[in-house]
Amino acid sequence: MEKAAIIDLSTEQVICKDIPEDLLRMYLGGEGLNTYLLYNHSAPGIDPLSPDSPLIFGAGLISGYDVSSSRFEVTAKSAEGEGGFGTSNCGGHWSAELKLAGFQHLIIKGKASRPVYLWIHDGEIEFRDASFLWGHDTYECQELIQDDLGDTQVKIAMIGQAGENLVKFANIMHGLKRAAGRTGMGCVMGSKLLKAIVVRGKQGLKAHDPEKLLENYTNHFRQITSTKIYPVISRYGTLTIFAVANQSGTMSVRNNQSNYFEEAEDNLDDEIFEEQYKTKTLACYGCPLRCSHRYRINTGPYAGVWGEGPEFYMMAGFGPAVGNADWELILAANTLLNRYGLDVGSSSGYISWLMELWQRGIINEKDTGGLNLDWGNKESILTLLHQMAKNEGLGGMIGQQASQSIDSFKPEASKYLYTQRGMIHESPENFRAARATALGSATSSRGSDHLKGRCSLEFFSMPPEVLEKIYGKPIASALNSWEGKSWMAAWTQNFTTVIDSLGYCKFATIWPGSTHNLNYTNFCETLKAVKGWDMTPEELMEIGERVWSLQRMFIQRETGALRQHDIPPSRYFEPQPLEPLKGEKLDRGEYDRALDEYYEIRGWTKEGTPTDETLASLKLDKEPSHLL
């Protein structure tokens, strides 16, 4: 029986509850059940940083059972955006360990009277003093906790100084690089004086049909490792996306002013990382993909810097987005971000925005405290990161105010800050040529979210019959055609929501563009073996829709604003300046028609609100309910 613990940091009391089977069938676990819990456990209009604002951790429902199902979700009211839906998904070894320790969901309320960490093991939850950890970065923190508990095999989710100092885009970190990023989950954790959640589990996970589970486990392993994408992703991870994105003209360069970064040629690619910096390949729990890399810089100004990561997102965010073509600066920044617990997309987004303001003369040395913000200025980039985490100077102001910091500059500064629902546009992404992805990212619950909206199959000019087989409806092969793209966006959002609720990694599924990877039928097989449920792909898709519409209800309840925030950055409506895909842009009329179509598919009004009929058909008409 899956268990949830309601943990009150103010009173140091814990209530454990069995999660009703009906609720699991409606929301699975991870993101799905987290959404339900957030909707029902937070008072409408609450300040995300107030003690009563709940911070919810949820392991994927089948996390720990199947291949590549290592992921957990952290959900709270967004600290970074404008009071909307905050959520983030994270891999590593923490999720399975939480389940082995006896819990699937943690609902954390209140605020500790001094820094604490939670020690969760074998059904027990202890509150432990974390004063000795406060002020330490995530790397130091892990060593100190291992020492404190006398156990080297514990799994730790924690905040760095960024979370302690309430940076609006602080992450919750796990291991040396795994991050629950965007929407400031680390900021919410810091506001509760909660430094870390340490788990260690020795309880077995019992499946409904162990023989079948073993068979699925073996088959899914073979399936994942026989795809065409496997040799590439297990060698380079997501870094391999970089050259493809740049050479196809879909890169975001200098705050999205351009779409191709010439300086990257021969400087930034996955092969250079592999040859010069990579020292070790590592994997999440139960995952053959091993997309994580250790690195070390041996010479030059950053000699001695080591860490883990980086992803495409980091490479593009601290590469073209800020006008830098030096791999070593990217790695040095990556280590800093992971140690401090800062978000990549947001921090590089704000830096690239500041640099464009500098380029246009909207800010000068008086505004920057003496920093020179020329594109690619390495020293300034690293200084801004230190400042953000420590709440000092210009970087500190940005970290504390996020998108509200426009008030500190001349009015024209806001023209170059691209936000949705108060979330800065993900700096590495430029989706204006990709119609389904532009729509899917823009309509995502947390705002500007490639992890929900990226329709990767759109980028490969797949034959229409293949697309129709997957999506069940006609979809145009062309990247810049709108035909079928509203459906593709909604389908992808539902799919990724189901994945994040089950705990699978997106890279083990068809999501990144490998049609032979895990799909709904495989998820159903696992659910049958683990839970004994006879679920159909259609039922799983409906769960995705249900969760998505409930997130919409939350956003409506907390902010009221819907359609006006479902529009991509204004720059997406301007033509791209360079080849390839020169002149490509979104047309506002076309976009609005696609958005109408998208709302219709979802059963929402023209303003983007779920209709009463939709709520009834998704069994959301009784919300809020309090089944848990």
Add this chain to the structure above:
Amino acid sequence: MEQKTFFIRAEFCTGCEMCRLACSMVKEKEANPARARITVKRLVMDGLMIPYICLNCKKPACIEACRRGAITKDPGTGWVTIDKEKCNNCTLCIVACPFSAIVLTPDKEVLLCDVCGGSPKCVEMCPTGAIQFASREKGVAGSTDEAAVNIFKS
């Protein structure tokens, strides 16, 4: 008769624990790495992932240490196995094993790999080939360069 045993190349181990998950599913009918017959020491800060499994030594120290005669080595296959009927979980074998290969579960039970009758699931499920099951004649047990040349070069 050809004798097969395990060869480990820790350098290739990514710490994914697929071997342990597979082992516990086969032997315990549940997903429970703590009861797997193979362990992986994960030194996260150092980036070192080190698998341990019974190497079926030619002259097993565990057999000498056991006072109940619970551990035996099959002269034909060369495999070292434990008879749980005779074992009283005293852990003397664990202390004696120079390869840290015998497992003590959280509830203090001693477990030893039985090579799944000759086709070990952990080897099948290792994505990087960090653990191999091959003829002892191919190299020497342990992660030496000699073993690497003969066994791990695909």
